[in-house]
Amino acid sequence: MPKETFYNLPKTKRKRILEAAIDEFAENGYENSRVNEIVRRSSIPKGSFYQYFENKSDLFRYVLDIIYKKKMEIMTGIEISHRELSVFETLRVMVEAGIKMAEEDPRLLKISDSLVANKPLMDEVLIEYAPSSDDFIISLIRRGKNNGELADWVDPELSAKLITAFMLSLSEMIRSSSNGKITDETRKKYLSLINLLEYGMKRREDYDSGM
Amino acid sequence: MPKETFYNLPKTKRKRILEAAIDEFAENGYENSRVNEIVRRSSIPKGSFYQYFENKSDLFRYVLDIIYKKKMEIMTGIEISHRELSVFETLRVMVEAGIKMAEEDPRLLKISDSLVANKPLMDEVLIEYAPSSDDFIISLIRRGKNNGELADWVDPELSAKLITAFMLSLSEMIRSSSNGKITDETRKKYLSLINLLEYGMKRREDYDSGM
Amino acid sequence: MPKETFYNLPKTKRKRILEAAIDEFAENGYENSRVNEIVRRSSIPKGSFYQYFENKSDLFRYVLDIIYKKKMEIMTGIEISHRELSVFETLRVMVEAGIKMAEEDPRLLKISDSLVANKPLMDEVLIEYAPSSDDFIISLIRRGKNNGELADWVDPELSAKLITAFMLSLSEMIRSSSNGKITDETRKKYLSLINLLEYGMKRREDYDSGM
Amino acid sequence: MPKETFYNLPKTKRKRILEAAIDEFAENGYENSRVNEIVRRSSIPKGSFYQYFENKSDLFRYVLDIIYKKKMEIMTGIEISHRELSVFETLRVMVEAGIKMAEEDPRLLKISDSLVANKPLMDEVLIEYAPSSDDFIISLIRRGKNNGELADWVDPELSAKLITAFMLSLSEMIRSSSNGKITDETRKKYLSLINLLEYGMKRREDYDSGM
């Protein structure tokens, strides 16, 4: 996480640095992003960079944190009825959130995806701040099983990984199709893909016990 | 692909170099693998490396080729009934193959997965020999739709991406769980995950038209 | 051309680097000059080199630019009468300039000559700032023919090449004879060699039409 | 010079190696020619190369020797009247020889020129076998002065250098214009350039003493 010095900066400067970092990371991924370039884009002296951040991965962590917060913000902003959401409603909300994010700032989505798909990077960048996305999905599935929404045979840990991969792939599709606005039709198409999961995992009288 | 000089080498030496390369690539991925390290691990002079291979990506391509052949070998080795396989039987065979590969050499699986998940790398390494895994899955789905196995609403292109992500994730699970042998129970558990896809996508009289 | 960072350096350091480069290029030519050596001679870290210059050829271009400016400076410094110079007066001025340059810094002359004699290098180094020496000579000859100074049979393009070679050779002589000061006698001797060209090319009533 | 082993080779093999070397040297110059490439072109094992020649420059020296002999052969083959040739007749014979050489094998001309224009290379390659071309021209000029052909003011040593450069440049022109046959017209044009030297240096009653 950034040093005190960074937080003491005027907001506009902080913003400038952040934007530069997001641009660079989104365009090149973590490995191929250059401190030099971030420094250039944000017009700060190179020395300052290391006065604001411990190192490159420190800044990256910070960017991830920002993205995480943005996601949470979007998720909570989505209209949700009073009752608790079902598993697949939740996933649909996540897709909606992804779409919104792609519309608002596809760069964030890209960075975020790049991380999830890259285990060694996650290790290097030492993510602790947030429970892994897996954990969230796992508890979601557990709840679904408890209230009879999901089939008994569903294994929470394993399914969570699959669903994460599924959602990630969906996120990538959204991103790559969003050169600007996402049409309502496209939105529906993506949301419908959740059906695949729903039909695949939901409890059904006829054959559920059979597995 | 390697130069003549490489193929002229005694088998044990070729093996040593290949092992060193597989180790390095599996541990670090393509980008973070170092020619220096491969050269050190296999105890060959650096100059020799470039007498055997055009460059780093040439060696990588070669390793991928080895992996591809291994995969094919395993796939064809799997007991298959005479009739044509259904979509999900095919996917299950793929999982079986993945498991076998994880047992025989998890490093290969790791390298292989790393490639599928990395588009820019695929471009750089210029894989031609095999149709992209997407293409294979797409045609599989098309066939499934034609013979009524799959629901009408299934979109081949989009589903293919999801299934690829799904299978990749499955492959990762297999790999990470295989510190040694994979128990029969584990094997069943992984195979059962294909059910999720099956239930999710197969044609059903009652509600198919409803989508 | 050098980067900002180079121009921001203290003058003495800039001078040190420039001297090292000139030494290296004069002694070994462009191809055989080593960045390592320039770096060693000027006692700067190798990393700094690439913070000052884009690459080796960037530095070389810079050195050539310095030389070009030096030449121009010397040329304009030479006493010239008000009227326009004749062809051979111009060539003599060029010789005088060469002599002065050899006295002030024979290394520059050497580098400069090495370039003119090396077409592929010129291409690689992409000299644009100055028209090729050929062009200058060609237009000089054209003018000479127009005002009746030169014989009709003189072919501007071909003669230009010869004269360029001639001048280059002259330049080499001057350089090699100048271990220190050039005596007035030597100077006269070199200048007199232009007579050879003058007698050779000038218009003459008696036999000019005969060619 | 090549080792015994080379001369023991069958003539066709020697020829093959020589052709490969000439091709490579003509195309790339000495510095940029690769032993690897010569070895490849001539289909000999790399080890053999060093059994035939001391090193790269040894082969180069050998090629130069071949060229020198070819030149001599051509020169002596040119129809020469019984009386001794005048200075400029000699130069014209040399141009004729150059033209013939360009027609027979422009590669040889190219290699030969590349050497003359490159002092450090001459040093590295340690030419001893033949008197430098300068020496030949110097004695030519001396003779010309003795028999009154040339003006008194002509300095043999200096003029020799200029003439050498002149002839070299002429040679280059010939080479670059000879994509195949050289027309009679072109031939005449090149020969006429010797006039420039003739008019420039010959003794003349009217103004010779004036210089």
Add this chain to the structure above:
DNA sequence: TATGAATGAGCATTCATTCAT
């Protein structure tokens, strides 16, 4: 002698990070 693998010093260039003011 023929063969082709072995060798390693050397090259231009990159880049995260530290230093000095």
Add this chain to the structure above:
DNA sequence: AATGAATGAATGCTCATTCAT
């Protein structure tokens, strides 16, 4: 705190020459 120069280990790759059979 701001600034930007200093630093040097590392990287992929080349190539003349030597070695071993």
